[in-house]
Amino acid sequence: MSIMCASALLLSLLLLASTATASHFYGGSMSFSSRKNPDGSYKVDIRFKEAYHSCNLYDNWYCGSGNCGSKSYVMGKVDSSSNGGSWCQTEGVMKRTVLNNSPFQLRQSSCCWIFNTVTTGGNWGLLTNIDLGVRSDTSQPNRSPVATTLPIVRVPQNCPRNYNLLSCDPDHDQVRCRYGVFSANECGMCSQHAGFSLNQSTCTLSYGNSTTRGVYAFEFVMEDYPNQNITLNYTAMAAAVRTPFFNASSNPPLSKIPLQFALEVEAPAPSCIEGEYLPRFIHPTPHHGEHLQARVNQELEIRVKATATYSSITDVVFSGPLNSTKETTTTGEYVINWTPTSENFGQHFPICFAAEGQYGSRNYQSEMRCVIVVVEAEGPRAHVTCSRDTMSVSIERATIAGIHGDHLRLNNNASCLVYSNSTHVFTTFSLNGCGTQIEETEEHLLFKNTIVTFDNPNLIITRKNEIEIEVMCKYQKKSSVTTMFDAHRPAVNFTERGFGSFSYQFEFYQSINFINMRSPNTYPLDYDVGQTIYMEIAPVNVVQNTEVFLESCVATPYDNPNYPISYPIITNGCAVDETVNIYTSHDPSVKFSMEAFKFIGQYDQVFISCSIIICQANNPNTRCAQGCTNGTVVAPSSHVHKREAAIQTGSHFISQGPLRLKRSASLTEAISPSLNLNLVFVAGCVVAVVAMVCGMMVYKSRGSKINYKLVKSDEI
Secondary structure, eight states: OOHHHHHHHHHHHHHHHHHHHHOOEEEEEEEEEEEEOTTSOEEEEEEEEEEESSOOOOOOOEEEESOOOEEEEEEEEEEEESSSSOEEEEEEEEEEEESSOOOEEEEEEEEOBOTTBTTOOOEEEEEEEEOOOEETTTSSBOOOOBOOOOSEEEEETTOOEEEEOOOBOTTOOEEEEEEOOGGGTOOSSOOOOTTEEEETTTTEEEEOOOSSOEEEEEEEEEEEEOSSOEEEEOSSSOOEEEOOOOSOSOSOOSEEEEEEEEEEEESOOSOOSBTTTBOEEETTOOOTTOEEEEETTSOEEEEEEEEOSSSEEEEEEEEOOTTOEEEEBTTSOEEEEEOOOGGGTTOEEEEEEEEEEEETTEEEEOOOEEEEEEEEOOOOOEEEEEOSSEEEEEEEGGGGTTOOGGGEEETTEEEEEOEEOSSEEEEEEETTSTTOEEEEBSSEEEEEEEEEEOOOTTOSOOOSOOEEEEEEEEEETTSOOOSOOOOSOOOEEEEETTTEEEEEEEEEESSTTOOSBOOGGGOSEEEOTTOEEEEEEEESSOOTTEEEEEEEEEEESSSOTTOSSOEEEEETTEEOSTTOEEOOSSSSSEEEEEEOOGGGGGSSOEEEEEEEEEEETTOTTSHHHHOSOOSOSOOOOOOOOTTOOOOBOOOEEEEEEEEEEOOOHHHHHHSOGGGOOOOOEETTEEOTTTSOEEEEEEEEETTSOOOEEBOOOEEO
16 A cells, blocks of 8 residues: 555544544533513523533533623533433523513534434534513513423334424413524534424424434424414513414514434334333323423422333433433332422423333334423421431421311321321331331332321311322432441330230241240341241230231341332231241241241342231131131221220231341352342331431322422431
């Protein structure tokens, strides 16, 4: 090869590398709202999203026309993904102060769209027309539509799909979408691709087919038009009339915002049916276009879940407001969280998301769904305190006006009441009692319960202002626990009318003779697989004329029988594990055993949780007398009529542990690292001085579409 040819080749490679490096843009969007200051000026809140190949933060917006005023801004990452060419989306919140409400334009342009676009990359440009004229129909400054998309959406070449771009306007205007025009500086490449069609009135992009795979850049403009003739009034210029859209392009819109993104046409999929290879959304995922209500200073929680028969769900990617986060639960749900501030009150915020699944080396993406979050005023003021094994809740009565304190209880459990005085309603309950549910994410353990209203059975009327207040304690799993604590569970105390007070103890023994109890100082207890575990549940003090019925037992990774991952041992009085032996029958205590099982080895440690019923001895009408059932037999009622003696108690949970498998080299290699949980919650005790603990409360109107919103968060 000659020196000239070598130099030419080197120059070509350098130009190619330079182009690929500069080609980084995945699209962007912008929306705005404003309010008038006391001095007559206007404060404009402008939110803009941009996506690039890496998580770089850019603010290159400049004034295109008009008086754009002074500005300040903050920026941060929203989400990122290695799929679709590797992208990162950021959002900036720009605040501008302008002397009057005359229209102005903001622009941004550069090079280049991502290199592997069908059009081989090219310049990009974003333009926003901001009109703050005071509307004659609302007497408020004009607001733009709100819009966002994922930076890149993906579709198999053989699968037609519609993308319903979010088109919501806070002023209830008609929203339309169109392709950007080069002469108006609304786009960079300004391409209208074959195989795609845009319904401008519904903002729906439809993919039919394409002979060329690759990434297509879409540079849309979103505009809003009033539903009737209105006047925009200005402080420094003449008023202007705006009319509805009537097939003519001559009448100007109220505002004009960019909506740009990339769409990749991938290799054909084996099937286009959602739920096979392409992920399909399932409950509790909100529907596209759904409006969710959030409250100031309260965390919003949006739960998303998808399924696919052949693909494995690997992620949910989203586009949302600055400071929104995402977590994954052990049940396969993805939780998007965001906490609005007081400055967000009354505003609308779009959130879009899509699920991603993997089959072999192929990655598939679901439909894109978008919701609108409407921020309302701050809700009830509350204080939630999380201790080692209890949750305490105190709510200011003034913030739940109309709700009588005597008509509140926990989780529809009549025995778990909420108390009140002249200023507060309050309650304290165990983390594994009163129906508390446990949820696990990658970083946290969450214990949830719900305070609900209930009607007085003596009243004929039904109150209309029913509420559900979900309370929560959040414990950080990855904290390093070094403080000493007592792992052995103490005796369980409970009181039942007709029976009095009881104390029962759950203990482990060394052999079948049930003489030598395992010392509390030896917990956690180590067992080999197949080694027999001997257990007894017995009263601390002898209770005459009673017998204990072992209703159910489960093994769970945490000291909570409601944990979603469990290993059933006994159900409805019947042995589920084939190694179970029950040595007692109709006695004041129950003794039983089983062989240590591999479920223990999947976690650092597990607990055995059982439910027991105390019955009047030798009474054939009790649940104890029925023994093992298939679950369809109706248990005798323990309801006590006047002057009638009780014959049995309700179900009471009692637990003990933790247990763990003896560690060996072969066992350590067999245990999946993803299941090797670093526990900070052991035997119901969290070391609060070491672990990060958050107490919070959710306020939710019953029967509404409001998702979870946290009222208060405290760190202990």
